[in-house]
Amino acid sequence: MSYLLHLKCRDCGRTYPAEPLAACEECWAPLEPVYDYARIWSDVPRRDLESRAPNMWRYRELLPLAGEPCVGHHTGFTPLVRAPRLARALGAREVYLKNDAVNHPTLSFKDRVVAVALSKAREFGFDTVGCSSTGNLANSVAAQAAAGGFQTFIFVPADLEPEKIVATQVYGARLVKVSGNYDQVNRLCSEIAQKYSWGIVNVNLRSYYAEGSKTLAYEVAEQLGWRLPQNIVVPMAGGALINKVRKAFDELQKLGWVEPAPVKFFGAQATGCSPITSAAKRGTTEIEPQKPNTIARSLAIGNPADGFYAVQLMLSSGGAGEDVSDEEIIEGIQLLAETEGIFTETAGGVTVSVARKLIRQGKLNPEESIVLAITGNGLKTVGAVNGQFEDSAAIRPRLADFEEQFLDLAASQA
Numbered sequence: 001m002s003y004l005l006h007l008k009c010r011d012c013g014r015t016y017p018a019e020p021l022a023a024c025e026e027c028w029a030p031l032e033p034v035y036d037y038a039r040i041w042s043d044v045p046r047r048d049l050e051s052r053a054p055n056m057w058r059y060r061e062l063l064p065l066a067g068e069p070c071v072g073h074h075t076g077f078t079p080l081v082r083a084p085r086l087a088r089a090l091g092a093r094e095v096y097l098k099n100d101a102v103n104h105p106t107l108s109f110k111d112r113v114v115a116v117a118l119s120k121a122r123e124f125g126f127d128t129v130g131c132s133s134t135g136n137l138a139n140s141v142a143a144q145a146a147a148g149g150f151q152t153f154i155f156v157p158a159d160l161e162p163e164k165i166v167a168t169q170v171y172g173a174r175l176v177k178v179s180g181n182y183d184q185v186n187r188l189c190s191e192i193a194q195k196y197s198w199g200i201v202n203v204n205l206r207s208y209y210a211e212g213s214k215t216l217a218y219e220v221a222e223q224l225g226w227r228l229p230q231n232i233v234v235p236m237a238g239g240a241l242i243n244k245v246r247k248a249f250d251e252l253q254k255l256g257w258v259e260p261a262p263v264k265f266f267g268a269q270a271t272g273c274s275p276i277t278s279a280a281k282r283g284t285t286e287i288e289p290q291k292p293n294t295i296a297r298s299l300a301i302g303n304p305a306d307g308f309y310a311v312q313l314m315l316s317s318g319g320a321g322e323d324v325s326d327e328e329i330i331e332g333i334q335l336l337a338e339t340e341g342i343f344t345e346t347a348g349g350v351t352v353s354v355a356r357k358l359i360r361q362g363k364l365n366p367e368e369s370i371v372l373a374i375t376g377n378g379l380k381t382v383g384a385v386n387g388q389f390e391d392s393a394a395i396r397p398r399l400a401d402f403e404e405q406f407l408d409l410a411a412s413q414a
């Protein structure tokens, strides 16, 4: 049974039936799925949820499907990890990592959005699906479309990381490399979605797709014992995820599943592509598009669709936006790996380093609870840290060689 009522324009409030629509026809603003919260509240006690399988569908009443999902049956319910050693390094008291680096099946938070989008594509009767992508979305659409038996076209900037290219092609998807940046790829994709009757997950399925992001936030609240964190740091590309985390926390309060409590939202970007955080730092919602130039390719969207709302959210919640350089991103990746044993991709390096910077600036309170959204896996961007480590020459298979090379070294360092 579905609790989805209709789609509603975020700006002018006009409502639309739940169909594959890209944006409001009047003002081009995003369309938000609206649910019958009163009926969810009376039909679904919170304790019912707790006995369900540990995946994102345990919150199915708050997702926009009419029936059962056709893919992503094991997606979501990733670990929320208490991170005492990272906390000590940051000088903070209570730090948690929402670890979507181990999300199923393609090791990024994008598996959540794609599971919803492709299930909705099946409900709408699309046989062919696709996306424009900065990498992780490509991997997830390719994998889940294969599992769901869809035809697939995937459009990416031609200079994407090789790991992410291979991890798209292996699933048999038709990969279209476009010589241009993500924003140009996305424009091409919108034209294609209009001309052909295909389900493009981040164009005409976008309103449904983005709802999948909410499950990350439901899980955080449930894993904290049905409590909201005081602060959350979220990496931003188009700015959809951070806004959906807020929507999810609002819904949980509306349903009485958590006590109302203020949450401060902090958005993280790379300095080489920081249209949203730059606006936030200027204290304006006026986004100036940028030409991305950063190793954080998964966040490299120069003209972010939800940027305006992301700035509004950060500023009105008492949070902030901040960005970090490529060197700081690498430091963040290493810091997380060395303190907590979690290898994240560049986007996670952005999140960790931005948190450190915000704490140093006094904008993020180290006495309060802090959740860091770790959204992707380090094995997908190995190149970013390649060559960072001191490599010793190979030794002969002899004990003496080992002792000479390593124990003398250890003794001299002690």
Ligand SMILES: *Cc1c(COP(=O)(O)O)cnc(C)c1O
Residues within 6 Å of the ligand: 108, 109, 110, 136, 137, 235, 236, 237, 238, 239, 240, 241, 242, 298, 299, 345, 347, 348, 375, 376
């Ligand atoms: C897509 C993505 C994000 C955030 O994307 P939004 O467009 O802001 O929703 C964050 N981290 C990773 C690793 C991603 O792939």
Ligand SMILES: [Zn+2]
Residues within 6 Å of the ligand: 009, 010, 011, 012, 013, 014, 024, 025, 026, 027, 028, 029
């Ligand atoms: Zn509108």
